[in-house]
Amino acid sequence: MKLLKSSQINQRATSRRSLLKALGVSVAASPFVPTLDGWAAPGTKAPQRLVLLFAPHGVNPAKYWPVKGPSGAETDFSFPAGDDAILKPLLPHKADMIFFDGLKRDTFGPGDHERLFVSLYTASKVGPNHKRSTFPSIDQIIAGRWAPAKETAFPSLQFAVQNWFWAGSFAREGAADSEMIYSGPDAQIPAEWDAYKMYAKLFGNTVAGAGAGDDAAFMKLRAQKKSLLDFVNGELQSFQSQVAGKADRSKIEHHLTAVREIEKNLQAPAATCGAIEAPGGMIDPRQNDNHPVLIPIMNKLLTAALRCDRTRIASMQYSRAFSEFYFRWLPGIKADKFHHDISHMANDPRIGVIQQWYQARFSELLQMFKDATEFGEPMLNNMLVVNAMEMETAWNHTCANRQPNWIAGKLGGVVPRTGRLIDYKGANDHNQFLVTVLHAFGLTDIQTIGNLGKLPGKLSGVLA
């Protein structure tokens, strides 16, 4: 399979001027997602992609777990019914998904919110006094080793919606329960929650401040950036000779390599793959009630980033693991408490209603992945979308015996049979689920990750 190189994409890009014209288009305009095959080189195939999802505070188990049908076949199952039935919004995508039941999860004792969240995609043991992961998350393991990740401008991208939200402030920025992606021990990769910044990063070629359709201004800004990088490079080289000791010299070597990487990225021409909308209007991310406004915007940007092949590995995180949103926008719900506090009220129907609302946002995202067709088929067919919840029963933080996970997409045939409910009956665990994702991207030498969960290997019956 020949994959498109980002340099090839750039050669085919429309001019900077037409991109900037397109930026003026309002949010309502469509279609916002361009077609990949419209500009891909002949003979290329759609790339594979991974997306990890997160929405907080688990479920009401009675309203979550899919129910097996009378035939006993994996394809014969239904979702619980009712106003607070959690998976109902995913019904349109049932045939493209696999639901996992009977997976154990090692949580290193009764979990608190941070512990369950930080270990979700890392399988890292986390205690109250060491709250960050000691291991990289699965997306970063893939980004580091899966060759196609390196062909795009960004080996991976982290999207989030108000993942620091706490009493209307930025106070939880970078907190252990705000960031779930890790590149290594204690090294969180902060997600981008600012739609404007994410837009600039994706389609502004990292030159912030160029605007108003002015090619000359764009070139000038780029020249200034280049001049600064040259200066930093020169200073690093003269600094190098003053540094003694192997360890310190290696720090400067790393710094130099990092600067060269940025320099290389800067030299690439402005990237676009058609008309992409900039997020319209000013939306204050500190406002509780902007949560439902910001999610669709970030969902669109994520779809566009994948569609334009700016990255092949991404994550999307709604809120954080101690969520303080008041769900005032949901009809008929008493919003006297924020999400975390509601989640601790055993069997409260609002638990299901709120998680159902988040699943509906995921459903919309899956629909966008389907609507974006490339080479005649939905983009979702070449994707693996993973949703794991940090806990099962919301009010007592448990998930030791029944970890709620689902996936969507066939990853170009790597996940051949979807539309199933697989019950592992307690014989397998969440670590194996994570390893299965790694194997899906060809990292079959990995048998366990992190230090939670001791069962080796992938889950049976998922991959081709």
Next chain:
Amino acid sequence: MHRSADTRGSWSAGVLVSILVSAVACTGTVADRRPSDPEGGGKEEPQGPVTPPAKPGMQPIAPAQVSAGVAPLRRLTRAQYLNTVRDLLGIADAVSPGSLPADDAINDRFHSNTVTPLQAIDVGKYADAADVLATKAVADLAKLVPCDPKLGDGACAARFIEGFGKRAYRRPLTTEEIGRLQAVHASGGDFATGVRLVIAGLLQSPKFLYLAEPVPANAGGKIVGVDGWALASRLSYFFLDTLPDEGLFAAAEKGRLASPDQVAEQATRLMSDPRFRGTLYTFHQEWLQLETLPGTEKDTQAFPQWSPALRAALGEETRRFVEHVFTDGDRRLETLLSAPFSFMDGTLAAHYGVTGGAPGSWQRVDLPKDQRAGLLTQAGLMATLAHENRTSFILRGKMVREALFCAEPLLPPADVPPEPKFDPMASAKARSEAHRTNPACASCHELFDPMGFAFEIYDATGRYRTSEAAGPIDAKVTLSHTAALDGKTAANAVELVRLLAGADEVRDCVARQWMRFGLGRDDAREDEPSLAAAVKAFKQGGAQLPALLVSIARSDAFRFQKVGE
């Protein structure tokens, strides 16, 4: 928060794991591995007759009796970066801490970036921050440049580069550096843009981001004096957590940081700078791992009184108390660790169950002597070292062992058995049953569980209590695994901290902690003579904390360094 790994950390983790498995070493005295008074401790403080040379990179090799550890290259922490740009440009709050690369920490405590190398994403963050700050700075160009910006010419740019560059690099620029910055200025096209680019360039330069300490070529393994400009930075980042002030620049310029007395004089002067108060709070926050207090959440059903306002007031109490002890109070360690008073506003007084003023109106309050004694019994610390819905004797005991007995970070071993089922409503001693019955757990938990039991008189929000759901609180402990306190008993945390407040081993550990904080690195074997001298001065000065800080500044470990190989 911060990355914890460092070369030493991985060593200690490895050692810890092996000693846990062998079930022997955890039963040894932690302090054994860290003799508080090596080499007799009574040796004269070595006085290296070294004059810092005028030019960087020309330090003479130190006399043979001087001993100092290797000082790894330090990159500014988030706080240091933000303080430095505040003092350089007069800009605060334009860049949030979270938008800068994360910090490493020494022994999981003191922020210092000595290990983790930068990745492209980090370099990009520094570039973005520099861009934001430079743009904001040139909005008021007249304040910044030494001429009328409208008439700004090459000569004015050159003067700006030399003046501003010297403060940014914390030393005079070389001719080559001035040349490179002039090229950057020229690339801007116009004067103002050029100035913006010069500032943006300096703020992402390695010579700004790292605390450079030039050493002679081919001196690997040898001890050399820290160059005067670098020593000025060591002092300013120790005491003020920011770039050197005018006084330090002048002292470095004139070679007046050559003797221990000259360094001590500067250290004493810096402690009267208002910014030193910020440093004090930073030390205590990092030392006791209080940094997580602002994000500490509680089960709102069990603790309906827990609120952001209360949380903020708890932090403010500690800040005011520490400042008081160091500046207006008797400055003694014993007071810090056992004072029967604190500072409260109305919000806090209600939480403590004492009478106080209105919310936001702060005053000194005497506390019941049988309920509270000093820093370690403050409600903010107790709430931080607890779970959402219950206390944690483990976190509290671990804090005492690590912070006051200088135990290496006590991490769970790799193969810890699954946490046994326990009744969350049971007493701490009952909950810890398995720690005693399973030898694999006991060998380490007996180090810190008992210390933690003493603090059971405080609930998960730090309120004093005498009973809980399971019945009356039993907070009595018998000390073990100490150098000189074994067999002593304490009825509860109040009695325990009074014992600790007067103990030599605790005093020595506090000296070691301040040394790590002051040096921005872990202490090494070669630093022991310096530590011994500092401890001696501390002791002779009636355990007054400012005296300790000054003696650290004048020590060989602070004024010299072993060149890395």
